[in-house]
Amino acid sequence: MSATGIGAAVRRKEDIRFITGKGQYTDDVVRPGEARAVFVRSPHARARIKGIDASEARKMPGVIGVLTGAELASDKIGNLICGWMIHSKDGSPMKMAPHPALAAATVNHVGDAVAVVIAETQAQGRDAAEKVKVDYEVLPAVTDPAKAKSGPQIHELAPKNTIYEWSLGDAKATEAAFASAQHVTKLDIVNNRLAPNAIEPRAALAEYDAGTDHLTLWNTSQNPHVARLVISAFIGIAPEHKLRVIAPDVGGGFGSKIFIYPEEVVCLWAARKVQRPVKWVAERTESFVTDAHGRDHVTHAEIALDLNGKILGLRARTVANLGAYMSTFSSSVPTYLYATLLSGQYDIPHIYCEVDAVYTNTVPVDAYRGAGRPEATFVVERLVEVAAREMGLDPADLRKRNFIKSFPHQTPVIMAYDAGDYNASLKKAMEIADVKSFGKRKRESARHGKLRGIGYSTYIEACGIAPSQAVGSLGAGVGLWESAEVRVNPTGTVEVLTGSHAHGQGHETTFAQLVSERLGIPFDNVSIVHGDTDKVQFGMGTYGSRSGAVGMSAIVKALDKVEAKAKKVAAHMLEAAEGDIEFKDGKFTVAGTDKSAAFGDVALNAYIAHKFSGQELEPGLKETSFYDPTNFTFPAGCHICEVEVDRDTGKAEIVNWTAVDDFGTVINPMIVEGQVHGGIAQGVGQALLEGVVYDKDGQLVSGSFMDYTMPRAHDLPSFNVETTMTRSPSNPLGIKGCGEAGAIAAPAAVINAITDAIGSEQVPMPATANAVWSALQKATPRQAA
Amino acid sequence: MPTVSMTVNGKPVSGEVEARTLLVQFLRENLRLTGTHVGCDTSQCGACVVHVDGIAAKSCTTLALQCEGAKITTIEGLAEPGGKLHPMQEAFREHHGLQCGYCTPGMIMAALDIVRRNGNDLDEHTIREQLDGNLCRCTGYHNIVKAIAAGAKAMA
Numbered sequence: 001m002s003a004t005g006i007g008a009a010v011r012r013k014e015d016i017r018f019i020t021g022k023g024q025y026t027d028d029v030v031r032p033g034e035a036r037a038v039f040v041r042s043p044h045a046r047a048r049i050k051g052i053d054a055s056e057a058r059k060m061p062g063v064i065g066v067l068t069g070a071e072l073a074s075d076k077i078g079n080l081i082c083g084w085m086i087h088s089k090d091g092s093p094m095k096m097a098p099h100p101a102l103a104a105a106t107v108n109h110v111g112d113a114v115a116v117v118i119a120e121t122q123a124q125g126r127d128a129a130e131k132v133k134v135d136y137e138v139l140p141a142v143t144d145p146a147k148a149k150s151g152p153q154i155h156e157l158a159p160k161n162t163i164y165e166w167s168l169g170d171a172k173a174t175e176a177a178f179a180s181a182q183h184v185t186k187l188d189i190v191n192n193r194l195a196p197n198a199i200e201p202r203a204a205l206a207e208y209d210a211g212t213d214h215l216t217l218w219n220t221s222q223n224p225h226v227a228r229l230v231i232s233a234f235i236g237i238a239p240e241h242k243l244r245v246i247a248p249d250v251g252g253g254f255g256s257k258i259f260i261y262p263e264e265v266v267c268l269w270a271a272r273k274v275q276r277p278v279k280w281v282a283e284r285t286e287s288f289v290t291d292a293h294g295r296d297h298v299t300h301a302e303i304a305l306d307l308n309g310k311i312l313g314l315r316a317r318t319v320a321n322l323g324a325y326m327s328t329f330s331s332s333v334p335t336y337l338y339a340t341l342l343s344g345q346y347d348i349p350h351i352y353c354e355v356d357a358v359y360t361n362t363v364p365v366d367a368y369r370g371a372g373r374p375e376a377t378f379v380v381e382r383l384v385e386v387a388a389r390e391m392g393l394d395p396a397d398l399r400k401r402n403f404i405k406s407f408p409h410q411t412p413v414i415m416a417y418d419a420g421d422y423n424a425s426l427k428k429a430m431e432i433a434d435v436k437s438f439g440k441r442k443r444e445s446a447r448h449g450k451l452r453g454i455g456y457s458t459y460i461e462a463c464g465i466a467p468s469q470a471v472g473s474l475g476a477g478v479g480l481w482e483s484a485e486v487r488v489n490p491t492g493t494v495e496v497l498t499g500s501h502a503h504g505q506g507h508e509t510t511f512a513q514l515v516s517e518r519l520g521i522p523f524d525n526v527s528i529v530h531g532d533t534d535k536v537q538f539g540m541g542t543y544g545s546r547s548g549a550v551g552m553s554a555i556v557k558a559l560d561k562v563e564a565k566a567k568k569v570a571a572h573m574l575e576a577a578e579g580d581i582e583f584k585d586g587k588f589t590v591a592g593t594d595k596s597a598a599f600g601d602v603a604l605n606a607y608i609a610h611k612f613s614g615q616e617l618e619p620g621l622k623e624t625s626f627y628d629p630t631n632f633t634f635p636a637g638c639h640i641c642e643v644e645v646d647r648d649t650g651k652a653e654i655v656n657w658t659a660v661d662d663f664g665t666v667i668n669p670m671i672v673e674g675q676v677h678g679g680i681a682q683g684v685g686q687a688l689l690e691g692v693v694y695d696k697d698g699q700l701v702s703g704s705f706m707d708y709t710m711p712r713a714h715d716l717p718s719f720n721v722e723t724t725m726t727r728s729p730s731n732p733l734g735i736k737g738c739g740e741a742g743a744i745a746a747p748a749a750v751i752n753a754i755t756d757a758i759g760s761e762q763v764p765m766p767a768t769a770n771a772v773w774s775a776l777q778k779a780t781p782r783q784a785a
Numbered sequence: 786m787p788t789v790s791m792t793v794n795g796k797p798v799s800g801e802v803e804a805r806t807l808l809v810q811f812l813r814e815n816l817r818l819t820g821t822h823v824g825c826d827t828s829q830c831g832a833c834v835v836h837v838d839g840i841a842a843k844s845c846t847t848l849a850l851q852c853e854g855a856k857i858t859t860i861e862g863l864a865e866p867g868g869k870l871h872p873m874q875e876a877f878r879e880h881h882g883l884q885c886g887y888c889t890p891g892m893i894m895a896a897l898d899i900v901r902r903n904g905n906d907l908d909e910h911t912i913r914e915q916l917d918g919n920l921c922r923c924t925g926y927h928n929i930v931k932a933i934a935a936g937a938k939a940m941a
Contacts, residue, residue, distance in 0.1 A: 011878055018886025019874040019893065021820015021860035028819035123805060199824045199832055199922050200887040251822075251887025252922050284825040504885030504923045670881050674928060678884065681925030705829035705920070713916035713926040718909065742925075 005517035006733075009670035012509040014502070023249045026203040026218045031277035034205070035064055037267055038125030039280070040115040040132045041289065042107035045141035045361040045698020046154065049105060049134060052115055057131040062124030064274050066132060067266070068115045069104030077101060077269055078235040080260055082326035083477035086164050086335050086357075094164040097155035097359065099325035101235075101262035101269075107136070108154055108324035109361050110700050111289025116266050118274050122281075141361035141698035145321035146298045148358035154324065155359060163322055163331070163357040168339040168413055169315075174352035177313030181304035185387040191375045192765045193296035193321070193692040194685075195708055196368045198503075200251020201282035202291060204264040206271035214242050215272065219264050221247040221531075222257045222501050223541020226478065228533050230260045230328070237268045247531040250503035254682070255367040256291045257503065258543050259328040263290070288703045293692055294368020296321040297334060297375050303383040309391060309398045313350040314342055316379055320357045320365075327366035331357065336414075336474050337372030337462075343411035344380035345422040345458050345636055346402040351412045361698045367543065369682055369743040370461070377459040381748035385456065386761055395752075396430060399458050414474075415462055417634050419726045425660040426458055429638040432720055433658040438642070451645040452655075453757025457749035459639070462632040463737035464549030464730070469628075481628035482546070483539050484554035486515070486562050488621035490607040492600030493525040496558075499539015500551030501531050505675070505739065507547060510667045514552055514733075518559050520586020521599055537624070545737030548667065549633045553731040557625035565621060570602045572612040631730035635737055637661030637723075639680070641749035645757045650773025652688060652754050657719045659745070664728040664736035672738045673721045679742020680719055685711040686743075687750035691766045709766070791855050793818070794862030802849045809833045809844035811852075812859060820860040820890045824920065831919030834891040834898075835859045841898035843918070860890035863897075873897055876936030877929075884923035895919045896933040905941035907934050 004010050017023050054066035080099040087093055103114050115132050119125035142151025148161040155161075178184060198220075205218040215238045221227050224245040232240040250257060263280050271278045282290065301316040320334030339353035384402075388395040403422040410416050430436075438454050445452035465471060468479030485497040494515055500507055512526040529535055542551070563583055570588035571578040580591045589596040597605075602621075605611055609619035642656035659676055666672050689709040693701040702708040727734030747765060754772060755761050760779030764771050790799035793816060800815040812818045812835070823845050824832035833845040836858040863871040873893050876882070883889040899907065899915045912930045921929060 012881070014886070015878040015883060018883055018889050019860075019870070019877050020864055021818070021890050023820070023886050025819075025822070025887065027823075028813075030817075123803065197922055198885070198887075199830060199920060200822070200885065201824065249886065252885040254922065281823075284827065284830075506884070674881050674884060674924060677925035677927040678923045679925075682922070704827055705825045706827055710829075710920050710922070711925075712920065713913040713930060716913075716926055718927050718930070719925065 002517060004513055004523035006513055006667050008513065008668065010509055010513055010523065010668055012506045013512065014506065014508045025200055025249045025251055026205055026220050027281045029205055029218050029248065031205065031207050034277040034279050035118050035120060035274065036122040036125045037270060037278050037280040038117045038119065038122065038129045039113045039263065040117065040129050040134065042110060042112040042114060044107060044136055044138050045110050045143065046139045047107050047136035048139060049103065049107065049114060050137055051135040053133040054115065057117060057128040060124065060128040060131055062120035063128045064118040064120065064276065066115060066117050067270055067273065069100055069102035072100060072102045072269065073104050075269065077237065077265065080262065081230065081234045082328060082331050084329055084332040085475040085477065086166055086331045088164045089167050094331055095158040096326050097157055101265040109363055110698060111363060112324065113262055116270060118270055118278055143360050143362050143694040143698050145296060145319045145358050145360060148360050154361060158359055161359040163326065163359060165356050166335050167354045169352035170350060170412065171352045174313045174315050174350040177350040178304045181312050182307045183305045183387065183391055184302055185383055185390055186302045187382055187386060189299040189301060189379060189382065190764060191295045191297040191299065191378055192686060194294040194368055194690050195288055195692050196254045196256035196291055196294060197287065197710060198252030198254055198256060201284060201287050202257065202261065202263065203281040204267040205277060205279040206267035207277040208272040208275065210275065214244065215268055216244045216246065217264060217268055218246045218248060220250050220257050221245065222250065222253040222503060222543055224501065224531055225499060225533055225539045226541055227260055231265060231268065235265055237265060245533045247501055253503045254369040255294065255371060255543060258541065259292055259366055261290065284705060285703050288708065289363060289700055292327045292364050292366035293323065294365065295375060296365050299379055301379045301383055303387055305387055305391065309393050309401050311346055311348050311402045314348050314383065315352045316342060318355045320355055321360050321362065322357050323360060323362045323364035325364050327364035330364060330366040333367050333372045338376050340414045341373050341376035341460060341462060342380060342413055345404060345460050347404045349412065362694055369679065370740045373461040373740065374683065374744045374747060377457065377744050378748045381457045381459065382751065385752045395456055396426060399426065399456065416631065418631055418729050420634060420636050420662060421724060421726050422458060422636060424724045425636065425638045425662055428722060428724060429640050429658050429660040432660065432722060433640040433642065433656060445644050449647055451647060451757040453643050453645065453753040455641045455749045455752025455756055457639045457745045457752065459745040460634055460636040461740060461744050463545035463635055463740065464629055464633040465544045465546065466550060466629040466632065478540065480540055481626050482550040482554040483537060483624065483626045484558045485537065485622065485624045486555065486558040488562060488603045490604050492521060492603040494519065494521065495527045495529055496555055497529045497536045498551055498555065499536055499541065500547040501542045505542065505547060506671045510671060511552060511555060513667055514555060515559065519599055545635065545739040548735040549728065549731050549737050550627065550629055552733055552735065553629065554625045554627035556732045557627050558623045561623035561625065562621060565623065566602050566606065568617055569606045570597050573597050573602065573605050629730045633664065633728045633730055633736040635661065635663050635741055637741060637745065639745040639749045641753040643753040643757055645754060645772060647776065649769050650776055651769040652767055652772055654684065654717045657717055659719060659721045659742065660724060661738065661741050662724045662726055662736065663738040664725065665734040666723060675738045676721045676742045677719055679740060680746045681711050681716055682743040683746020684716060684750055687747040687765050687767060689715060689766050787850060789849050789853055791852050791857055793857045794859060804850060806849045807845060808847040808849050808852055811849035812844060818859050818861050822887055822890060824888065829920065831895055832888050832891040834894040836894060841895055860893060872939035873936035876932040876939060880928050880932035880935055882924065882929045882932030888919065888921045892919050892921065892929055896936060899933060900937045900940060905937045907937045
């Protein structure tokens with residue numbers, strides 16, 4: 001392994017600009033003559049718009065214009081769409097309600113935009129926005145998914161606020177498995193609604209060039225090409241070849257920046273209308289009322305076992321809250337990203353799941369780090385843990401008894417797991433967590449008046465969602481391949497243009513590690529280019545832990561082609577047969593001789609083209625690849641959480657965290673560990689601290705960082721993070737993906753630990769001190785073994 | 786509009802501002818020092834931390850006019866003019882104390898203030914408690930804590 005090659009903990013290239021304040025985020029980009037957009041938003045959860053009077057606002061200082069939903073409609077700007085078709089059990093298509101970028105007739109959640117003020121400065125825009133008078137007829141609202149079906153109907157086309165009633169698996173066979181079971185464990189689970197809260201608020205800057213009739217959009221996007229495609233093909237702002245989307249440095253995404261949002265559409269539309277560049281930057285409260293939220297499931301789940309603890313079947317019934325409108329990929333999250341993972345790491349012969357997706361008067365819900373897989377893991381890992389406790393079995397033993405041990409393994413819920421060693425990660429995690437001495441630690445805690453608990457989460461996820469044909473058959477509106485272009489310059493330096501997009505993942509470093517190792521050239525001679533539709537031809541962006549498994553695989557394929565072409569050039573240079581040329585460590589050699597040419601010389605010769613005829617071989621050295629994997633990847637592992645609960649206050653403190661994950665090949669262990677840390681923090685946030693709260697009228701109670709509890713440094717411990725390794729057979733590098741694992745694994749580990757400590761299963765998320773204390777009042781804490 | 790004058794990263798600067806103009810707006814918009822970020826508008830996230838007369842302050846809730854005559858240091862003012870990084874900047878890179886980079890300038894400026902208050906030998910508990918005013922959504926703080934401890938030592 002070289003110091004900068006695959007497997008090395010190379011320090012990141014991108015850090016220099018970030019630690020010196022030289023990053024270029026969307027709000028840092030300034031265009032000449034830039035105006036600011038300030039949105040007028042609904043203060044009501046549901047209301048009819050009777051009229052909008054902007055006459056006073058238009059006269060305010062600095063105001064360039066006030067635009068409303070009626071004008072958007074008359075300009076025939078299309079609605080935002082959801083790009084994944086789900087069909088109900090009865091075969092009917094999902095009920096996708098119209099979602100205009102500015103509401104014209106009704107508003108359906110607090111924060112729904114009804115008008116926009118374009119002004120010289122943001123302050124002037126805010127002053128004027130306060131003067132826009134909107135006459136609302138307030139209507140009754142519903143926010144609780146469990147009550148959505150009996151609540152007031154939000155959209156005309158969706159009776160009972162039902163988007164779809166979907167199912168997966170064999171109901172009858174599962175029913176029979178339950179009938180034959182010796183033990184059934186039942187749980188009611190609420191998977192709490194979360195606000196993603198990337199620290200960089202969303203932003204958009206749109207500029208119209210009247211001379212060329214081109215629009216440019218800088219925005220905080222995880223997938224600029226998909227944004228351009230949707231904004232062109234469905235919303236109809238501009239044809240695709242006349243719209244450039246640039247996602248420069250992006251300050252965290254976690255899913256929330258995948259989606260196409262009203263604000264970027266409005267900025268583009270307004271820029272052309274007022275003939276000025278138009279910028280919008282969200283304030284944090286706007287983020288809370290517009291960024292797609294995550295999770296929000298209400299589930300009843302059951303698991304059936306025989307006397308020996310062998311799992312016979314699992315069934316779940318879930319109501320998924322999708323909010324007021326269907327966001328870009330919302331429909332796929334509680335279906336194909338959720339129910340397909342209900343087999344966990346276990347050999348479960350029969351699984352059946354029903355999911356009802358509903359509208360409510362809340363912010364739209366879509367993918368948030370893990371997206372469906374944290375919800376599935378929580379169901380499976382809580383069921384298994386509680387079943388073990390009820391049956392008097394050791395939770396680790398019950399897991400081992402049911403682990404899938406041979407691969408490939410076809411689950412009853414679509415997925416074909418291709419590689420893994422679940423016992424290896426459990427065993428290693430138990431050693432690192434020193435599970436053997438837990439009883440001693442529990443007694444020690446008891447001496448200090450604390451209750452100690454331990455909780456496992458042996459999770460699985462499906463990442464690198466592909467191949468395109470498979471996801472298409474499940475309803476995806478797009479393919480989920482990735483593209484790469486490797487441009488070798490005449491001096492032998494290399495640019496890689498990738499369709500992946502980094503917003504914290506460090507692609508400029510890890511992708512360069514791959515190229516440097518493969519071509520045998522210095523790490524510093526490689527640049528990674530991403531996030532600009534004028535530079536990169538097409539790409540699907542970054543989400544679902546896909547950039548390593550899919551994005552880097554595309555680079556590998558392009559590098560294969562570069563090597564093949566370079567060998568032809570080298571053969572001419574070295575006057576040898578192409579088949580005799582070997583390439584190793586940056587050198588082309590004629591096999592069995594000492595005749596060789598360095599990579600840089602071959603690159604130069606490819607461009608000067610003096611050693612071969614252009615009819616025989618095309619000059620230049622640049623290759624492109626579109627890579628479609630053969631399967632999903634299946635990262636898996638074991639997280640063990642140990643907590644101490646204060647008997648008197650109910651406060652749960654995490655005192656030890658062990659993560660052992662199998663991500664397949666690791667390119668940069670430093671970056672992988674960092675991804676795991678961040679994921680765990682978000683999972684612990686969900687379990688202990690975070691929760692979006694609406695009151696009965698649909699007002700968002702948790703609308704700022706003063707109300708919504710973000711994990712802070714003192715809420716978290718340091719983490720013990722290790723890996724095990726089985727290669728993924730579905731891509732050339734054997735990568736499985738690491739971006740979401742922590743967020744998927746963590747909530748179940750935390751709740752399993754707290755419930756172990758206090759001896760009650762009735763602990764909701766977030767398990768605040770109040771919630772745990774309340775549960776403690778009805779519980780009998782378990783004694784140390 | 787009133788004029789405000791201050792020293793930013795060692796350079797005297799002045800500009801016309803509204804009474805309501807925030808220090809962070811003056812830095813970002815008037816001076817184009819965009820390394821200081823806004824993440825929450827309510828003094829909660831700390832992405833906007835700069836030093837005012839050597840003490841950490843949240844520039845999103847400081848008026849520009851309050852800083853008349855003050856010495857301001859932003860993230861852009863930490864490295865030496867030749868480009869040599871400050872030991873705390875080096876430590877963040879060495880220990881992978883950043884991912885998306887958005888909270889990073891505020892984290893580094895807050896870290897320096899933790900060192901000012903507590904010295905160069907910082908334990909994990911102190912760092913975690915004193916980072917209360919800074920949010921990071923990417924790192925889970927693990928590597929930020931390591932970076933601050935190492936950076937503090939390197940500054941001794």
